[in-house]
Amino acid sequence: MPGSTRPGDVLANRYRLIDLLSEARFGRFWRAWDSVLSRPVAIHLIAADDSRAADLREAARCSAQLHDPHLLRVLDTGTVGDWCYVVNEWGEGDSLDILLADEPLSPRRAAWIAGEVAELLANAQRQGLTHGRLVPDNVLIDQRGSVKVIGFAVDAALHGGGAVTPEEEFHDLIGVLYAGLTGRWPRPGLSKVAAAPRRHGSVLRPRQVRAGVPRVLDTMCDAVLNHAHHAGHHRPGTAAQVSVELYDFVGDRQAMAEAEVERNRGNTSPRIPAVNALVWAPPPPQPEPEPDTGDETEVGLPGFDDEILDPEWRTPSPEPPPPPPPSRTHPSDHSSPPSPRTGSRCGCRATTSWCRSRSSSGHGRPIPVRSRWWRSPNRRNRWQGGAGSAARCCSPSLSSSCWRRSMPSTVGVTTHGTTRRPTRRRRRPPTATTHSSK
Numbered sequence: 001m002p003g004s005t006r007p008g009d010v011l012a013n014r015y016r017l018i019d020l021l022s023e024a025r026f027g028r029f030w031r032a033w034d035s036v037l038s039r040p041v042a043i044h045l046i047a048a049d050d051s052r053a054a055d056l057r058e059a060a061r062c063s064a065q066l067h068d069p070h071l072l073r074v075l076d077t078g079t080v081g082d083w084c085y086v087v088n089e090w091g092e093g094d095s096l097d098i099l100l101a102d103e104p105l106s107p108r109r110a111a112w113i114a115g116e117v118a119e120l121l122a123n124a125q126r127q128g129l130t131h132g133r134l135v136p137d138n139v140l141i142d143q144r145g146s147v148k149v150i151g152f153a154v155d156a157a158l159h160g161g162g163a164v165t166p167e168e169e170f171h172d173l174i175g176v177l178y179a180g181l182t183g184r185w186p187r188p189g190l191s192k193v194a195a196a197p198r199r200h201g202s203v204l205r206p207r208q209v210r211a212g213v214p215r216v217l218d219t220m221c222d223a224v225l226n227h228a229h230h231a232g233h234h235r236p237g238t239a240a241q242v243s244v245e246l247y248d249f250v251g252d253r254q255a256m257a258e259a260e261v262e263r264n265r266g267n268t269s270p271r272i273p274a275v276n277a278l279v280w281a282p283p284p285p286q287p288e289p290e291p292d293t294g295d296e297t298e299v300g301l302p303g304f305d306d307e308i309l310d311p312e313w314r315t316p317s318p319e320p321p322p323p324p325p326p327s328r329t330h331p332s333d334h335s336s337p338p339s340p341r342t343g344s345r346c347g348c349r350a351t352t353s354w355c356r357s358r359s360s361s362g363h364g365r366p367i368p369v370r371s372r373w374w375r376s377p378n379r380r381n382r383w384q385g386g387a388g389s390a391a392r393c394c395s396p397s398l399s400s401s402c403w404r405r406s407m408p409s410t411v412g413v414t415t416h417g418t419t420r421r422p423t424r425r426r427r428r429p430p431t432a433t434t435h436s437s438k
Contacts, residue, residue, distance in 0.1 A: 007019065007020070014035055015041060015087065016032060017031075019031045025158070025159070025160075027044065028046075029042065030042070043086070044056070046158070047082060048079050048081070049082075052158065052160060053084040056077075056084060056086060056157045057084065063152045063154055066127060066152065068124070070116055070146070070147055072088055072090075072149065072152075073089045074086060074088055075088060088154070092142055092143050093141050093143055094141055095140050096113065096140075097136040100180070108250055110180025110217075112246070112250045115247050117139060117147060118243035120149050122240040122243055129152075130165075131156070131164070131172075132152075132169075133161055133164075134169055134176065135193075136179050136185065136193050138151050138155060143264050145256075145258060145259075146257065170242075171225065174221055175225070177217065177220070177246075178221045179193055182196065184196035184197070186225055197209065202225075202226045203225050203226060206218045206221050214249070224236070
């Protein structure tokens with residue numbers, strides 16, 4: 001194996017390697033950037049002394065002769081140092097084996113893909129060319145709604161396969177249709193798609209593998225793949241005939257391509273960036289840091305330079321500290337004399353119906369004084385609470401209950417938002433008692 005290649009290496013002074021996509025049988029498949037034409041390309045690399053190198057270059061020349069919109073063309077080939085390379089056109093999309101990983105395709109979509117591949121093979125057969133390894137892995141549906149065939153004649157040379165006859169390739173074409181309908185690969189060629197089930201040496205019909213396959217497509221697959229058991233049945237003999245019959249089943253080909261574009265519109269797969277040579281250029285050498293020539297300090301102890309730093313931060317200020325602000329909280333003891341205005345210890349200024357006490361902020365909130373009437377044993381109405389009675393102070397800053405007695409009022413007392421005037425029950429005048437004499 002020749003010297004290893006890395007991302008960023010330049011091949012033939014033109015192609016800069018970006019990403020290694022696969023590696024098998026001493027061959028490597030790279031995504032690269034053409035610095036001359038500024039476009040992404042795909043490159044196959046094998047050792048120059050490999051036995052397949054000559055066949056690979058010949059296959060590249062044959063593939064370059066075919067011009068078809070369904071083909072990813074060969075752009076360049078050659079040998080550089082220890083490597084033999086083939087440059088292909090780059091395509092973005094999903095291959096058929098990836099689409100079949102979850103579930104089979106719809107019959108119309110499978111017929112449309114197989115018809116596009118059949119059109120390419122019909123064009124190649126007219127020039128006497130064959131793909132050599134037509135499997136679902138080499139069928140690509142790109143982001144623009146087009147079907148592309150990968151590795152025409154080149155993939156077969158890389159895998160070391162022999163020559164393929166047009167009849168065998170015709171069977172591979174029907175195998176692509178069978179795989180799209182059932183999600184199984186019926187041909188002997190190696191593929192990432194699972195093999196199709198067989199019975200007595202014959203491949204099961206598509207309708208036996210998956211329900212709902214149209215009869216016209218089921219008959220076409222069974223007549224070609226199991227032709228030994230259907231010698232008298234009609235079957236298409238060329239790729240051109242298959243293309244015509246499949247397009248008759250599909251109908252509007254342009255509508256299928258537009259549906260593929262809409263299906264891939266929300267795809268967030270990464271795109272190939274516009275790469276230039278500066279992206280993979282080695283970073284410029286960084287200058288080495290200059291050695292520190294300062295004074296050495298002991299481990300764990302900080303070093304101070306008194307000549308540079310201002311030493312005033314260590315000198316105490318001559319001004320005395322300001323006095324502390326006055327306490328805004330109410331004293332907890334009750335040694336102060338009663339207020340001359342209200343007669344209460346806490347000094348809250350209460351009216352006959354409201355009490356506004358002092359709090360930590362110096363202002364209190366009005367709290368209504370609850371009051372009620374009650375009847376004494378001597379049948380006199382008494383007024384408890386409010387004016388003329390003991391009321392509890394509402395200051396939250398006192399630790400003990402502070403009681404004060406306010407002066408009686410001659411006006412009505414507000415209780416729960418209503419004004420009530422105290423009334424007295426009028427005593428019933430005594431009735432005169434008449435005594436009769438006998």
